[in-house]
Amino acid sequence: MKSTLSIIMTSLLLVLLSTKAFAHDNSKNKLRTYPEKSGADTEAGKVITQFHKALKLGQKNTARYQLADDVIIFEGGKVERSANDYANNHMLADMKYLAAIKTEILEHSVKVVGDIAYSISRTKSTGQLKGKYINQDSMESMVLIKKAGRWKIKQIHWSN
Secondary structure: OHHHHHHHHHHHHHHHHHOOOOOEEOOOOEEOOOHHHOOOOOHHHHHHHHHHHHHHHOOHHHHHHOEEEEEEEEEOOEEEOOHHHHHOOHHHHHHHHHHHEEEEEEEEEEEEEOOEEEEEEEEEEEEEEOOEEEEEEEEEEEEEEEEOOEEEEEEEEEEO
16 A cells, blocks of 8 residues: 555656646746647546546446546545545536536646556636536546556546
């Protein structure tokens, strides 16, 4: 467990230190994007896309399949410590939210280093939910691990 957590934290540190996807452009006060080098078309990137699509479409089993059994998910100051914990609790609320709103990907970068991949993205969500207008920017980081030839999401951190 300690070595897995060390791998995840090291990967996240690499994200912060090595990616250009979130480099600041002070002249425009916007973040730069490099879509031609995003890595979203890698096998790890495709797992992330499948996960997001399954959540949006309410496909619980497909979304759950993309997660490692011992995934750790951080969101809103809370933590879920397994795929089953997430699938049986907060996943359904995420599905309802995503089904009701439009989500635009502003930036997405996936880097693969051996059997570890990390992803960072920014999105813009708009729409209405329960009579409340949503206009929100969000950020996501993920770490994926490849085991037995299959990429699985090992860690997610969502923030608004």
